Amino acid sequence: MDVSTAVFAVSCSGTPITGTRALQKERQLNRFLADVERRALRIAEIGIRDRDDALDLVQDAMIKLVRSYSERSREEWAPLFYRILQNGVRDWHRRQAVRNRVMTWFGRKPSDDNDYDAIATAPDPIGRAPDEELQNNEAMERLEIAVHDLPARQREAFMLRMFEGLDVAGTAVAMGCSEGSVKTHYSRALHALREQLKEYGPEGYGAGEGKR
Amino acid sequence: MKEADDTFSKQVKATFDESVDKLDAATLSRLNRSRHEALAELQRPTRQWSRWMPATGVAAAVLVAVMMLQSPRSIDDFADAANVTDMEILLGEDSIEMLEDLEFYSWLDTADMDSDVG
Secondary structure (H helix, E strand, C coil), X not given: CCHHHHHHHXXXXXXXXXXXXXXXXXXXXXXXXXXXXXXXXXXXXXXXXXXXXXXXXXXXHHHHHHHHHCCCCHHHHHHHHHHHHHHHHHHHHHHHHHHHHHHHHCCCCCCCHHHXXXXXXXXXXXXXXXXXXXXXXXXXXXXXXXXXXXXXHHHHHHHHHHHCCCCHHHHHHHHCCCHXXXXXXXXXXXXXXXXXXXXXXXXXXXXXXXXX | CHHHHHHHHHHHHHHHHHHXXXXXXXXXXXXXXXXXXXXXXXXXXXXXXXXXXXXXXXXXHHHHHHHHHHCCCCHHHHHHHCCHHHHHHHHCHHHXXXXXXXXXXXXXXXXXXXXXXX
């Protein structure tokens, strides 16, 4: 039997999951993904500073989660989803590094992720004064740059704990490391960011509690 | 210090949440499409042998190792043939399926040989 026949034989085996249980599983997954997708996009976007590629990474993570882990319990989905997403972000950085090396070898200027403009990608203001909107966008831009510039593991720990709200155990699963490492990375990230952003003060974060 | 950390954390979280709330309609639409494409995976036929994935992944790795050790060619030859980058790709997470395919094709070949003999 040649390889093409073997692949056909494999792909034709098995049947789709049907019935009430399948419908219930689909609803649960839909709810989970709908709940997590926007934060996941922003987390990936901060990690790679490119919205289109971040959208691709989130879609890829969704597909892999559904394909490989849909039978796992609901509680396991978030750490698994973010583990897939973080692997995608790491692979993206590896590919960028290789691409930049190749472009440099051919004498072309490597792509610069600093070209990314968070303010330009922000939506039109809704019911806000222009100066207030600008202040909020600038606050997010400062935060994005500061988080993006953290060492990779600190950035992952910080975003998963702070932005997604995973607990230490869930973050450890998502990062593939010990809970102790998560605490260390998170603590270092928090203090590095405080140090880096202190000059802007509370008003530097336009969406602070007093703003709403 | 703890209080200062808490205040800072709340401010950072609020800034992030606002950026999430302000995602534009085109982006939200694309996320929605992505979600439905992912959920469509549930309706696709599953490969029954993929249930053995964890076990077959390990078995395939062991198989490759045994083949290398039992080969009359030296380990150095393998190292020359497969450079570091290739090994990284081979051992990468995404390559588990490929390793399983190797094992599957190996099994098919064995099955073919058995049927020829029979």
